[in-house]
């Protein structure tokens with residue numbers, strides 16, 4: 001067991017969604033237009049859930065592999081260990097066999113030529129920055145500037161009600177190559193809602209995004225991480241949770257947020273931040289600088305999950 005694999009298990013990392021193209025389309029109740037949507041079955045569990053002000057911690061439900069309904073059994077998903085969600089990380093773990101040599105890498109750097117380093121470990125270390133609860137007129141703009149300067153692509157799970165008046169920020173995200181995901185319209189706990197209401201929350205936001213970008217959103221981050229199996233049918237979107245949560249909304253201390261991330265992050269991780277706080281934006285950019293220096297590549301969550 002490679003070190004990376006070991007760490008992955010040790011951390012009891014949550015599982016992320018994986019998808020089986022098409023299988024869920026037939027079950028779609030409210031996103032019939034999304035023909036290319038990826039379906040998924042998996043389960044998710046979160047080691048800690050937390051959200052910004054006013055949010056309550058909730059227990060992450062399992063959208064479970066083992067308890068699949070008959071119709072879902074045809075999906076290549078019966079193997080919990082296999083369909084389990086975590087492609088990005090899984091691949092990384094597998095690929096990085098002589099792996100997790102972050103320390104070793106540095107030590108060996110002098111003896112490796114550039115080609116070896118490129119083909120070897122460096123390109124395998126990937127993480128995804130995700131930002132919830134925006135767009136924010138000031139801080140999201142600042143973040144986009146910083147990401148552009150660093151040639152970093154990120155993922156934004158935007159709240160629908162924050163879009164009106166900030167359309168140019170959504171346009172910038174799109175034009176500058178970031179992935180735009182859906183974080184509901186009113187930042188609501190959709191697992192507690194009827195499927196109809198939950199769909200409306202998401203659809204309203206998707207409509208606003210599409211009006212600006214011309215594209216549908218395929219990824220949703222449920223507020224509070226509150227997702228359950230019942231939502232798999234009405235939602236053809238792929239839910240995205242996270243691996244690293246620095247609880248950035250609990251502090252304005254940029255260095256603390258940065259330290260929390262750096263002490264925990266591993267290859268293949270999805271990092272949760274909020275672009276509605278300046279301290280979080282500053283921390284994110286500091287983390288980018290540090291991890292880029294360590295050889296990490298920052299990718300959108302679609303690349304991390306689906307590739």
Ligand code: NI
Nearest residue numbers: 051132133223
């Ligand atoms: Ni949120």
